[in-house]
Amino acid sequence: MNSQIRFVGSGDAFGSGGRFQTCILGDIGGRRFLLDCGASSLIAMQAQGIDPNSVETIFLTHMHGDHCAGVPFLLMDAMLGSKRRTPLVVVGPDGTAARMEQLREALFPGSSGMAPKFPYEYREIKTGVRAEINGIAATAFAASHTPQTNPTMLRVECAGKTVTYTGDTEWTDAIIEAADGADVLVCECCFYDKPVRSHMNYLSFKTNRSKINARSVVLTHMAPNMLEHVDEIEERCAFDGMVVEL
Ligand SMILES: [Zn+2]
Numbered sequence: 001m002n003s004q005i006r007f008v009g010s011g012d013a014f015g016s017g018g019r020f021q022t023c024i025l026g027d028i029g030g031r032r033f034l035l036d037c038g039a040s041s042l043i044a045m046q047a048q049g050i051d052p053n054s055v056e057t058i059f060l061t062h063m064h065g066d067h068c069a070g071v072p073f074l075l076m077d078a079m080l081g082s083k084r085r086t087p088l089v090v091v092g093p094d095g096t097a098a099r100m101e102q103l104r105e106a107l108f109p110g111s112s113g114m115a116p117k118f119p120y121e122y123r124e125i126k127t128g129v130r131a132e133i134n135g136i137a138a139t140a141f142a143a144s145h146t147p148q149t150n151p152t153m154l155r156v157e158c159a160g161k162t163v164t165y166t167g168d169t170e171w172t173d174a175i176i177e178a179a180d181g182a183d184v185l186v187c188e189c190c191f192y193d194k195p196v197r198s199h200m201n202y203l204s205f206k207t208n209r210s211k212i213n214a215r216s217v218v219l220t221h222m223a224p225n226m227l228e229h230v231d232e233i234e235e236r237c238a239f240d241g242m243v244v245e246l
């Protein structure tokens with residue numbers, strides 16, 4: 001059975017390199033899920049021939065628009081466009097349900113009175129607690145990023161495979177625990193050498209690389225300062241449409 005992740009969107013918040021915002025599709029053990037769903041994700045999925053209604057679960061790391069603002073678009077498409085009938089669960093940190101509902105009404109005024117004709121629910125998960133959702137065990141870890149976004153990293157385990165995804169964060173030792181024994185660590189790496197609070201740069205990643213016990217590493221969410229160096233670093237760097245077999 002398939003076990004892979006696909007970088008449907010590998011970009012940062014600002015469209016650097018012409019890339020779509022963060023959206024990672026997991027296809028593991030017959031389960032289909034997204035890790036983050038940036039504002040451009042529905043477009044990216046359509047462009048890559050991925051049926052949004054085949055996704056059972058959407059995991060959100062934090063409440064920045066380049067990671068979560070695609071949800072209202074998926075929801076509106078599911079209700080009005082593609083007429084979804086299968087259940088959808090949106091999982092995220094504290095405040096996810098309220099924020100998604102506010103966002104939906106902000107982007108599509110009048111839509112909050114519309115009820116989906118399929119089972120639709122939010123699940124808010126606490127850091128450090130392993131939650132079972134649609135056949136996937138998900139554990140959130142605190143990330144070091146804009147506090148108002150309730151930032152987390154995610155470790156998801158399914159059918160014997162483990163994917164760890166940092167969301168947005170500067171280096172924190174929580175990455176070591178979240179990625180321990182993972183098949184792949186997907187790590188944001190906005191910058192190469194620019195020190196920016198709340199985001200990773202490659203030099204600090206490199207300094208800590210030996211502490212990470214994951215079978216493979218893929219860097220993503222790259223700003224121009226990092227994109228310029230993609231050809232000269234040894235780690236794999238994501239691009240839109242890239243598939244990683246687990
Ligand atoms: Zn962010």
Ligand SMILES: [Zn+2]
Nearest residue numbers: 013064066168
């Ligand atoms: Zn981001």
